Amino acid sequence: MASQAKGKTPGESAVDAVAIPEVVYYSSASGNTERFVVRLGLSATRIPISPKQGLPRVTRPFVLICPTYADGEGRGAVPKQVIRFLNDPEQRALLLGVIGTGNRNFGATYALSGRIISEKCKVPFLYSFELAGTDTDIARLRTGLKELGKTKCLTAT
Numbered sequence: 001m002a003s004q005a006k007g008k009t010p011g012e013s014a015v016d017a018v019a020i021p022e023v024v025y026y027s028s029a030s031g032n033t034e035r036f037v038v039r040l041g042l043s044a045t046r047i048p049i050s051p052k053q054g055l056p057r058v059t060r061p062f063v064l065i066c067p068t069y070a071d072g073e074g075r076g077a078v079p080k081q082v083i084r085f086l087n088d089p090e091q092r093a094l095l096l097g098v099i100g101t102g103n104r105n106f107g108a109t110y111a112l113s114g115r116i117i118s119e120k121c122k123v124p125f126l127y128s129f130e131l132a133g134t135d136t137d138i139a140r141l142r143t144g145l146k147e148l149g150k151t152k153c154l155t156a157t
């Protein structure tokens, strides 16, 4: 079963919980993104590593966090399971924006998955962070997702 990092941060109100977009993420066995999402403490859904497991169905607007797995030429940057998930037009329609992750040691392909998904799905590339992120990344994303929710979630009917 897909693991889920769910919960409300202390002080988060019920209105915030509704307004903040769902977080959908992929994380491989190394688990960097999983660790980040757990620390983020928002409602989140994991795209499973194994294609044998069913893909999740998201029913409200979401932001996707996607690590990068490119080869030297930039190929294969977006994990296949993420491509499968985004191939569903109903899921794609709920995608508000993408956060790419990676490692700056990879140079030109740093966080490339986020840029590719942004371009292909025509959604904003909201942010990038390295590996499991920093406390600053967590704080920025919490604030940014709340702001995004106010404009995109509370107004969506």
Ligand SMILES: Cc1cc2nc3c(=O)[nH]c(=O)nc-3n(C[C@H](O)[C@H](O)[C@H](O)COP(=O)(O)O)c2cc1C
Pocket: 026, 027, 028, 029, 030, 031, 032, 033, 034, 067, 068, 069, 070, 071, 077, 101, 102, 103, 104, 106, 109, 110, 111, 112, 130, 131, 132
């Ligand atoms: C085979 C391989 C290729 C990678 N390629 C890139 C890359 O092209 N660009 C990048 O920014 N990070 C790259 N990374 C780093 C991962 O995106 C980074 O470690 C990420 O935090 C992994 O997330 P996860 O542990 O949640 O799967 C690569 C890592 C591996 C193992």
